[in-house]
Amino acid sequence: MDWDVVVESFPLIWKGASKTVSLFAWSLAAGTVLGLAVALMKLSSAKPLSWFATLFSWLFRGVPLLILLFYAFFALPEVGWLLSPFWAAVLGLSLWTAAYQAEAIRSGIIAVDHGQTEGSDALGMTRSHTMRRIIIPQSIRIMVPPFTSNATTLLKQTSLATLVTVPEMTLLTQRIFSNNFKFIEPIFVLAMIYLAMTTVLIIGQQIVERAFRLKT
Amino acid sequence: MELDWGVVARAWDLLIDGTWVTLQLFAWSLLLGTVLGLVLALMRLSKYRVLRWVSLGYVWLFRGIPVLVALFFAFFVFGRQVGLSALQAGVLGLGTSAAAYKAEIIRAGIMSVDPGQFEAAECLAMTRRRYMRRIIIPQGIRVMVPTYMSNTILVLKVSSVAVAIGIVELTGITRQLSNSTNRPIELFTAAALIYLFLTTVLIVLQEFLERRFALKT
Numbered sequence: 248m249d250w251d252v253v254v255e256s257f258p259l260i261w262k263g264a265s266k267t268v269s270l271f272a273w274s275l276a277a278g279t280v281l282g283l284a285v286a287l288m289k290l291s292s293a294k295p296l297s298w299f300a301t302l303f304s305w306l307f308r309g310v311p312l313l314i315l316l317f318y319a320f321f322a323l324p325e326v327g328w329l330l331s332p333f334w335a336a337v338l339g340l341s342l343w344t345a346a347y348q349a350e351a352i353r354s355g356i357i358a359v360d361h362g363q364t365e366g367s368d369a370l371g372m373t374r375s376h377t378m379r380r381i382i383i384p385q386s387i388r389i390m391v392p393p394f395t396s397n398a399t400t401l402l403k404q405t406s407l408a409t410l411v412t413v414p415e416m417t418l419l420t421q422r423i424f425s426n427n428f429k430f431i432e433p434i435f436v437l438a439m440i441y442l443a444m445t446t447v448l449i450i451g452q453q454i455v456e457r458a459f460r461l462k463t
Numbered sequence: 464m465e466l467d468w469g470v471v472a473r474a475w476d477l478l479i480d481g482t483w484v485t486l487q488l489f490a491w492s493l494l495l496g497t498v499l500g501l502v503l504a505l506m507r508l509s510k511y512r513v514l515r516w517v518s519l520g521y522v523w524l525f526r527g528i529p530v531l532v533a534l535f536f537a538f539f540v541f542g543r544q545v546g547l548s549a550l551q552a553g554v555l556g557l558g559t560s561a562a563a564y565k566a567e568i569i570r571a572g573i574m575s576v577d578p579g580q581f582e583a584a585e586c587l588a589m590t591r592r593r594y595m596r597r598i599i600i601p602q603g604i605r606v607m608v609p610t611y612m613s614n615t616i617l618v619l620k621v622s623s624v625a626v627a628i629g630i631v632e633l634t635g636i637t638r639q640l641s642n643s644t645n646r647p648i649e650l651f652t653a654a655a656l657i658y659l660f661l662t663t664v665l666i667v668l669q670e671f672l673e674r675r676f677a678l679k680t
Contacts, residue, residue, distance in 0.1 A: 434535050
């Protein structure tokens with residue numbers, strides 16, 4: 248490995264870091280909101296809602312992310328929905344991560360002791376009030392590990408956006424392959440940046456877990 | 464716009480060829496990932512510090528980078544030096560990445576076995592290799608099945624990433640067909656249904672295995 252090439256490659260790849268981070272941030276935000284909605288629908292007593300939520304999870308967890316990205320990028324324009332590569336990628340990533348986050352959120356909610364729901368009912372609280380004030384705050388502690396591990400996966404999967412031509416880090420790395428015929432050095436740089444990013448997320452997870460730990 | 468589902472019928476043989484490549488990639492990378500994952504899990508539980516560190520470093524590295532980066536390394540760096548075909552490099556990249564996850568799953572399964580089982584096996588003077596094979600791993604499998612299988616479903620779906628190193632598997636052939644016929648909706652829907660069929664088969668298999676390995680009470 249040639250260290251001069253490593254040093255040359257770094258700024259070229261680092262230019263894509265902001266695209267990688269914004270893909271991640273938008274998809275995580277949209278995916279979490281959608282995932283929460285799907286989780287609540289799945290827990291709903293209204294049959295059509297819970298069926299819809301089950302179908303959503305089955306569909307978006309059963310199909311590879313890349314198929315979703317290609318669908319958003321190649322197929323949606325056919326029905327007149329022309330998205331830029333960036334937003335097509337955000338759409339695919341959001342739907343995909345929402346299906347996983349819905350499971351993380353749902354398992355957190357059902358892990359809260361049933362006595363809490365009964366207690367709120369006995370106090371005459373409405374269902375939405377119970378959810379918002381009693382159940383969800385307690386379930387966050389349980390959700391943190393699966394939620395952040397999904398988020399870490401999402402961060403890594405933003406690399407697939409290169410296949411729908413979003414100029415994020417992986418695409419800029421491939422550009423070095425074809426321009427300079429250098430391989431190991433740019434791959435090394437790319438791996439190190441991703442490792443640094445995922446390590447930051449894992450440390451963040453530990454901090455959040457400690458903040459939400461029960462004080463006994 | 465008019466949908467023409469006939470294009471799926473006309474392209475069906477090619478889609479099946481692509482599915483076959485996907486299944487080959489999946490099967491070989493699952494095998495590599497499982498064997499390497501088992502070795503890494505046993506290394507992590509070893510009494511030798513060096514082995515534990517190597518295993519820890521491997522898992523940290525491969526869980527920290529996207530599978531696409533592992534594929535690039537297998538194809539552009541390792542594959543070129545050793546002269547691997549694209550399919551072999553794909554199996555190597557997907558398998559080495561899967562191994563990091565399999566290692567954690569297998570380790571969690573082994574650690575879930577009651578410590579009394581280890582102690583009893585040692586009291587009976589069984590060697591470590593023997594009691595691992597005969598006592599611990601068979602009991603660990605029951606705990607591993609759900610996580611192992613859901614990771615296996617991921618391995619199947621992640622094999623689609625191999626399109627990035629030019630392997631024409633199901634996703635790759637669908638993209639080519641979509642470009643040449645300009646019928647993306649029909650073709651990607653067909654590919655999605657084939658993947659859904661394959662993942663549903665694996666989910667059914669998971670439920671079967673969970674029942675098969677459940678404790679008889």
